[in-house]
Amino acid sequence: MPWTVMPDFESRAAARGEFEWDLPDEFNPAVDLLRKHDDPESTALEYLTPDGERASYTFRELDERSDRLAAGLRDLGVGPGDRVGVVVPQKPQNPITHLANWKLGALSVPLSVLYGPDALQYRLADADAKAVVVDPAVREEVDEARVDCPALDHVIEIESETPTGDAVAFEDVLADPGASVDPHDATPDTESAILYTSGSTGPPKGVLHSHALWLGRAAASYNYMDRGLGPDATVWTPSDWAWGSALGGTLFATWHHGGTMVAYPSEKFDPAAAFELLEQFDVTQSFMPPTALRLLMDVANPTEQYDLSLETVAAAGEPLTPEILDWADEELDGVAVNEYYGQTELNLVVANSTGWFETRPGSMGKPLPGYDVAILDPEVADAGDIERLPRGETGEIAVRPHDRSVFFDEYLDLPEKTAAKQVGEWFLTGDLAERDGDGYIWFKSRKDDVxxxxxxxxxxxxxxxxxxxxxxxxxxxxxxxxxxxxxxxxxxxxxxxxxxxxxxxxxxxxxxxxxxxxxxxxxxxxxxxxxxxxxxxxxxxxxxxxxxxx
Incomplete structure (x- = not known):
């Protein structure tokens, strides 16, 4: 089955046997996320400020605003192949910038508002960013970082009518209400974004992805959200949209399937506020790191205090513990909590899906459709060969995609590290795990010091x-x-x-x-x-x- 269908396979076995990527010849994510839906006037984004002010945006409105921003960026000299940093929290300007970039053929560089000047300087300079869109909260840090970013010509500040220095106001860049652009002719293999790793054994590495990244994330999300994504879904995550799971596996996956995303730019996770938001927006699906779920467990009798519509919670980033699953079953009236696993480089490749098989607490689940997963002897893999280990033995997770395009293109300007990531058709993760007799994969540890x-x-x-x-x-x-x-x-x-x-x-x-x-x-x-x-x-x-x- 092609990626455009995302059918409700009756079983995981059927999905594994019948699913095919079948990527389209032409693909621009801005067009896919905004223009393919039957009702462009349906709500794409619900935005709640920390002060309680609420705004909503339709797919058509996001399309028009990203068109205007693309035209303004083009006037500033941004074009195909240029890199644009995005240092904005959960606010509408964040995805609008990404969409505008892709309409121009530019690459996005998602960056966290939690970064200080050193972290920002390294990434903006390494990516050769030509422009950066920033939140006022990080403007000083960006200005400090900019001194050592020779390619950075433009700082565009949101929510500021008269920015200081030579920064440009975001609203001024998209001031022309009639501006439009013809979306850049693109394919799944067109360069799309540079995401940064944590940097376990050296400086963080820039991970260059093509547009196929977003299709891979949308496919995975559909499955670990128990096939609950669609026009009737409302989705929220407390995670920073600079993180690949939040940006691609939640925000853009929701829009790919026509659902509504909730944005709430809080500075610190508040479990009571999280439950209030879940109730206020009738959130049906959510992505939450296990740390957030553990904090939610401190709220007594949540289903008595809040009228929740929650159906599925996806979790990643750290192993789930059994008590979280027990709590969700008892305190959230059986809401499914599906752990999944992926990497910045390799997309999201293993997951639990309660609609397909029983979840085993502590397990990452089973391989998703579109990927083969093996547990290898780490010493042999390091030597450039492949030797699968028997079930029950700990080894390195390796993944083989059924379509190479859904994985990363390269580490930016690091050809030797790029080559070392792959052995034949297999990609090495640096994560150690074992597969049990029933095919469940259990995370053990990292090979490195991350x-x-x-x-x-x-x-x-x-x-x-x-x-x-x-x-x-x-x-x-x-x-x-x-x-x-x-x-x-x-x-x-x-x-x-x-x-x-x-x-x-x-x-x-x-x-x-x-x-x-x-x-x-x-x-x-x-x-x-x-x-x-x-x-x-x-x-x-x-x-x-x-x-x-x-």
């Missing part, structure tokens, strides 16, 4: 480098340690500089430094001062030894 905290992937090297900027720090080693609420938290082992004594004041300064330079979620919640850090003979921090101390 930390997964509250659903965010954090590379320890970037945090270590930020800590080392403090004059009173000689060395730093960063690892993840278990935490009941967040899955893992970031812990830093810090070797103070000569004649410096570790103190609570120094801990506070280090935390503030990392918050300011990187992101709100990347600061070390635990800091332990040590006389000397374990190192290899080449001077690298031995993080394995640090983890063994906890």
């Amino acid at each position: 930390i997964i905290t509250a659903g965010y992937r954090v590379g320890p090297m970037e945090v270590e480098e930020a800590i080392l900027e403090h004059d009173d720090v000689a060395q730093a080693g960063v690892v993840g340690v278990p935490d009941e609420t967040r899955g893992e938290i970031i812990k830093a082992y810090v070797e103070p500089a000569a004649a410096v004594t570790g103190s609570d004041a120094l801990r506070a300064e280090i935390r503030e430094l990392v918050r300011d330079r990187l992101a709100e979620y990347e600061y070390p919640r635990e800091i332990e001062f040590v006389e000397e850090l374990p190192q290899t003979t080449t001077g690298k921090i031995r993080r394995t030894e640090l983890r063994e101390q906890d």
Whole structure:
């Protein structure tokens, strides 16, 4: 069956046997998401501000506004192949910018408003971004980062009539109400976006994707949302739209299938406010990281307090724990919670789907239609060969797509790392898991040092480098340690500089430094001062030894 049909297969076996990608010859996601629906006047976006103000946008209105923005960006010199950063939270200007980019043939670079100037500078410079659309909350950070971004010609600020400096007001860029553009002639293989990895063993890598990315995410979402996406669906996620699962697997997947997306740009997850929003908008499907679900569990008797329409919750980013599933079954009257698994590079490839098979607590589920998944001997895979392990043995997850286009094109300007990601037709994930006798896949750990905290992937090297900027720090080693609420938290082992004594004041300064330079979620919640850090003979921090101390 082609991707355009998304039929309700009666079983997973039928889906695995009959589904085909059958990607179209011509494809522009802006056209797909906005112009193919039977009723262009249906609501695409419900927007609720933190102050309680509410606005809605139809597919036609989003089409018109993104047309006007595309024309304005074109007047600024943005064209096919240019890169445009998007540093905007859950506000309408975020998807409008992405859509305008694709109408011009430009690439989007989604970036979190939680990033500090160092994190923004690295990514904007690495992507050679020509323009960036920013929220006022991060304007100062972008201005600081811009000094070292030679290609960045334009800063476009939303919600500001008269931006300071040489920034341009967003509304001025789309000021012409009659402006329009002919969407760029594109295919599924046209370059679409650059997403950034966490940077586990070095600087974050830019992951270049083509337009087929969004089709792959829409297909996966349809399944892990138990085939509940369509014109009658209303969907919300508390996750930052800079994250691929929230942007592609939730927002754009919802629009691909004609549903309504809810936007709410909150600074911090509030479980009571989340339930109020679910009730207010009659949300039927939601994507929530397990950390958010654990916080929701603190609200007593939710179905008695709130009139909920919730049918399915999808979860990813960290393993689900059995108590979450028990809570949803008991306290949410049996709402399905489907865990799924994917990567920035490789789309969403494994999932639970309660309509097809029984969910096993702690399992990632089974391979989705359109992909083959194998558990390999990690040492053999590293040597460039493939050796499948028997069921029940732990090895590296490898994925083979039935259509290469739905996976990433390359790591930006990193050909050797791109080549190392693939062995023959198989793509290596760096994640260790095992498959049981019934075909369920169980996540074990990462091969590298990446930390997964509250659903965010954090590379320890970037945090270590930020800590080392403090004059009173000689060395730093960063690892993840278990935490009941967040899955893992970031812990830093810090070797103070000569004649410096570790103190609570120094801990506070280090935390503030990392918050300011990187992101709100990347600061070390635990800091332990040590006389000397374990190192290899080449001077690298031995993080394995640090983890063994906890």
